[in-house]
Amino acid sequence: MSTVDVYVHAATRQNTRHAYASAIRHFEIEWGGLLPASPDTVAQYLASHANSLAISTLRQRLAALAEWHREHGFADPTKAPVVRKVMRGVQSLHPAVQKRAEPLQIVQLARIDDCLTEAVGRARAAGDRAEALRHLRDRALFLLGFWRGFRGDELSRLRVEHIRVVPEEGMECFLPRTKTDRHLQGQTFRVPQLTRMCPVSAYLDWVQAADLQGGPVFRRVDRWGNVGDDALNVDSLLPLLRRVLVASDVDAAELYSTHSLRRGFASWANANGWDLKTLMEHVGWKSAQSAIRYIDRDDPFNQQRIERALGT
Incomplete structure (x- = not known):
């Protein structure tokens, strides 16, 4: 070549x-x-x-x-x-109804976080390094994917050397290219440190336990606890996500996809009063139309709004 x-x-x-x-x-x-x-x-x-x-x-x-x-x-x-x-x-x-992934709700994210944290503790107590590493990886993937609104391919392309942790504040994740980066300038995404369900501490727990000095963040862990060199294939993220959902007793896991994390965060932010401009800047959307497609309102049929107007 x-x-x-x-x-x-x-x-x-x-x-x-x-x-x-x-x-x-x-x-x-x-x-x-x-x-x-x-x-x-x-x-x-x-x-x-x-x-x-x-x-x-x-x-x-x-x-x-x-x-x-x-x-x-x-x-x-x-x-x-x-x-x-x-x-x-x-x-x-041949008109087709557009299929959309079910958004992950905040209560479901909390349940997943609890289940994975408990699973890490059990695996460590049993001396099962492989299981402990997998649960730590999955916890970091879910929390980072949700709070940052990452796409599946963006999660698979994160690299340790492109992440900078700012103590007590959060961390910065640089991606050399994204779906909307037409000029190939790269984009930096900031992730907050939180008091609960924290993506930053989950990331550090995984990276330190796996002893990652560079390269892809999310990788395969074999049965002996060896961490692979290559990034998880983006196609492997969906079965991983659904496997964790099932283990966390989330109903209808088959309705969720890797977009569920992004849609879940967008819907959560909208319900908590984020204006559209702030949401777009946080997630990285370039157009309002793209952002709105991901937002699920609490009252999609306007039932509550109409009932209030009717005085019932």
Whole structure:
């Protein structure tokens, strides 16, 4: 790979590269499409999968095809009128209700914190280093993910050398790139030290117990208590999260995802009077529309508001 190729490669997020590569394989190998593709071929591809793939997946496939054609110097067939019309038709004939993860409530977070803290104590008393480390890691992941409103991929990309703890105040987490960081300038997220359910103390407990001097924060722990060198794969976070929810007796664990931490914090902050600007700055949202999508109000049907107006 040439020096230029290295920098071109670095300009695209790893998750995006993997998703685009998978989309191209699906188009070429599984469906049998030829590259470069004509607009009619792309339109046929969309029509062939209109019943089986979600609208969001089809959009991702189009983005991958567009990127492939641009990279290889061909005209982008996804911009053709026939492709746009077919896509609008798919959306019209196959409307889909957007699925949203259940937000994690503060009472549930407190229960998880208690359960994991007790589990650490039991594991240490039994001399089980591996179990103690896993519970410490999971506690740090939940508390940091909730109070900072991190996405799953952001949690998996945190590195020890990019975190600075400010005693009695909190800590700063630097991410070289985020989903909304279009100019690749990196972003620093501040995490408060709290009197209970503290993300800072949970992070320090995990890092010190695992003796992490640098590299990824969240890693695999094997049965013998050895801590891996690589970061937890973002795809492994969902089963980990649901496993902890089940162990903490949280109902309907299958309704939660890694976005539940982010949505849970946004809803908690909104219910506690945070203005939208402060919430956006804390979590890192660039648009109000993005922030509002994550907020669940206490009275979503406006029942209480209307009943008060009726005087009942």
